Amino acid sequence: MKQLDVDQKLSRTAFADGPRLLADIGATHARFALQTAPGEYQSVRVLQCDDYTGIVPLLRSYLADHPDINLNHGALALANPVHGDYIRMTNRDWQFSTDEVRRELGLHTLLVVNDFTALAMAIPTFKPSDLMQVGGGAPAANSVIGVLGPGTGLGCSGVIPTVDGFVTLGSEGGHNNFAPADEREYAILQYAWQTWPHVSNERLISGPGMEIIYRAIARRNGRQVRDLTSQQIIAGALKDKDALCLEVLECFCAMLGGAAANLAVTLGSFGGIFIGGGIVPRMGEWFKESPFRTRFEAKGRFSSYLAEIPTYVITTPNPAFYGVATILSEHLRGRSGANTLMERVQHLHHELTPAEQRVAQLVLEQPRLVLNEPIADIARLAEVSQPTVIRFCRSLGFTGLADFKLKFASSLTGAIPVRHSQVRVSDSTHDLSAKVIDNTVSAILKFRDQLDVRALDRAIALVSKAKKVEFYAMGNSRVVGLDGQHKFFRFRIPTASYGDSHLLSLAAELLQPGDVVIAISNSGKLPELLDAVDTARAGGADVIAITTSQSPLAKKASVCLAVDHSEDSTTFLSMISRILQLLLIDILTVGISLDESNKALVLERKGSAQESPRLLISHLDS
Numbered sequence: 001m002k003q004l005d006v007d008q009k010l011s012r013t014a015f016a017d018g019p020r021l022l023a024d025i026g027a028t029h030a031r032f033a034l035q036t037a038p039g040e041y042q043s044v045r046v047l048q049c050d051d052y053t054g055i056v057p058l059l060r061s062y063l064a065d066h067p068d069i070n071l072n073h074g075a076l077a078l079a080n081p082v083h084g085d086y087i088r089m090t091n092r093d094w095q096f097s098t099d100e101v102r103r104e105l106g107l108h109t110l111l112v113v114n115d116f117t118a119l120a121m122a123i124p125t126f127k128p129s130d131l132m133q134v135g136g137g138a139p140a141a142n143s144v145i146g147v148l149g150p151g152t153g154l155g156c157s158g159v160i161p162t163v164d165g166f167v168t169l170g171s172e173g174g175h176n177n178f179a180p181a182d183e184r185e186y187a188i189l190q191y192a193w194q195t196w197p198h199v200s201n202e203r204l205i206s207g208p209g210m211e212i213i214y215r216a217i218a219r220r221n222g223r224q225v226r227d228l229t230s231q232q233i234i235a236g237a238l239k240d241k242d243a244l245c246l247e248v249l250e251c252f253c254a255m256l257g258g259a260a261a262n263l264a265v266t267l268g269s270f271g272g273i274f275i276g277g278g279i280v281p282r283m284g285e286w287f288k289e290s291p292f293r294t295r296f297e298a299k300g301r302f303s304s305y306l307a308e309i310p311t312y313v314i315t316t317p318n319p320a321f322y323g324v325a326t327i328l329s330e331h332l333r334g335r336s337g338a339n340t341l342m343e344r345v346q347h348l349h350h351e352l353t354p355a356e357q358r359v360a361q362l363v364l365e366q367p368r369l370v371l372n373e374p375i376a377d378i379a380r381l382a383e384v385s386q387p388t389v390i391r392f393c394r395s396l397g398f399t400g401l402a403d404f405k406l407k408f409a410s411s412l413t414g415a416i417p418v419r420h421s422q423v424r425v426s427d428s429t430h431d432l433s434a435k436v437i438d439n440t441v442s443a444i445l446k447f448r449d450q451l452d453v454r455a456l457d458r459a460i461a462l463v464s465k466a467k468k469v470e471f472y473a474m475g476n477s478r479v480v481g482l483d484g485q486h487k488f489f490r491f492r493i494p495t496a497s498y499g500d501s502h503l504l505s506l507a508a509e510l511l512q513p514g515d516v517v518i519a520i521s522n523s524g525k526l527p528e529l530l531d532a533v534d535t536a537r538a539g540g541a542d543v544i545a546i547t548t549s550q551s552p553l554a555k556k557a558s559v560c561l562a563v564d565h566s567e568d569s570t571t572f573l574s575m576i577s578r579i580l581q582l583l584l585i586d587i588l589t590v591g592i593s594l595d596e597s598n599k600a601l602v603l604e605r606k607g608s609a610q611e612s613p614r615l616l617i618s619h620l621d622s
């Protein structure tokens with residue numbers, strides 16, 4: 001068929017906005033397709049990553065075959081962790097901004113997800129003919145699914161069913177330490193240790209890992225051999241019946257069975273364990289007779305637990321396409337069927353006034369600029385008035401620019417962007433409202449990623465066993481201390497809050513072993529607070545500091561719950577730091593409520609003995 005005929009066929013798709021670009025980009029190969037309808041993938045092509053200097057030349061090479069196709073949306077599954085817009089690949093010298101690639105290719109939407117996240121999302125769509133079951137067991141309905149796949153690396157993920165679909169886990173579980181199960185595997189580990197101080201599952205349970213196992217077993221058996229690729233080892237075992245290659249393959253499958261079992265008990269994967277990647281499908285039916293399933297069930301007291309969990313090999317070609325297509329479809333349409341804002345702007349473009357169309361064009365060409373700039377700069381760049389920007393937002397059904405920005409951020413990335421925007425004197429109420437909210441959300445997300453969980457555990461343990469808890473906080477932090485006092489008192493913990501420098505000193509002198517002070521300060525440098533903490537420690541009390549990690553207060557505390565948000569409280573009234581401090585109080589409160597010894601305190605009974613107890617903590621599942 002001529003290329004023109006192919007392109008004409010592709011242009012007649014079930015999607016109103018044309019075919020969608022899909023890709024599964026691994027360390028070695030990149031697989032491409034154009035999705036023309038749900039479950040329909042055309043123009044599938046495989047390219048060698050080594051032939052290209054970066055992601056854009058790779059994509060352009062595939063798209064060069066379809067010069068007459070108008071593409072609006074694309075999604076890439078990448079063999080790499082994906083966090084935010086900027087991506088630096090670990091297995092290739094490639095780095096790129098997703099948004100810059102989107103603009104360079106002229107796409108309205110470009111999603112980049114981890115390849116095993118995409119594979120995990122594909123699993124619910126598979127038919128029995130797409131799979132080969134290995135061993136016994138049957139999947140339990142609405143249960144967690146585990147995914148494992150040896151290829152150039154070892155991918156790992158999971159699928160969790162929810163009331164309205166599935167949630168996939170972004171995981172790098174392939175980098176868990178390799179644990180040998182017998183003397184031969186220990187010899188292989190010792191061989192690998194000669195080169196790498198840390199040997200992960202991925203180092204051995206992968207294509208390159210199979211080659212390491214081959215060399216290690218050859219040395220163990222006293223044989224001199226030439227290096228073979230994983231493909232040659234599989235062919236040598238299954239076609240040529242070479243004894244060494246067979247031993248390598250059996251050892252590899254046993255290791256994979258052990259890793260799959262660990263994933264199954266970790267996730268509770270009663271929905272099954274699914275094996276993907278490029279290595280195992282090459283083994284065909286032989287894999288059913290390999291040591292994989294025997295090792296999978298060899299879990300001592302948990303052997304019967306694992307015997308109930310089915311294991312499958314994914315045999316359908318290009319399975320990641322199904323998952324990445326599902327992710328893209330949900331992003332574009334949502335579960336309710338709504339289009340993304342980018343699509344709405346594109347579709348309504350012709351209905352807007354000429355001035356509003358200039359704003360729409362700016363949104364389509366520079367979406368992140370529109371997200372982050374105030375109305376005055378947006379109006380200037382679009383060469384329109386500020387009221388025109390507001391009219392554009394209202395034409396799309398929003399109350400104003402702030403409302404539009406919040407929805408637009410979620411539409412573009414699936415989350416509010418983590419960044420700080422300075423409020424300017426010229427900002428409208430809409431803009432300053434959006435910036436205050438965005439700045440706070442950004443700080444909370446960053447704070448979440450930097451939490452010291454071990455410090456929280458120690459703090460919860462101290463408070464749970466405390467005879468008495470006192471909050472020491474002055475100035476802007478005083479309200480945080482009062483909040484903590486109110487919450488902890490509900491647990492029937494003797495609690496007090498002090499914010500006067502003289503009272504701090506008097507209260508601290510009365511403390512004894514078993515008492516706990518929670519000292520809260522933005523700077524951690526107030527002399528009166530530091531003196532009170534010294535007195536409390538001298539009396540045998542423990543101190544939990546909620547402050548910056550490098551402050552004098554942090555160094556004096558038994559436990560420091562760090563709040564390292566940069567906010568000059570000597571010049572400005574601190575706001576975000578107070579929110580983060582309040583969050584720590586909430587986390588401690590929920591943690592205390594979950595402590596076994598406090599279960600009775602979490603429940604509050606009403607007047608009548610017949611009335612049911614009421615949960616005091618809103619975060620708990622009632």
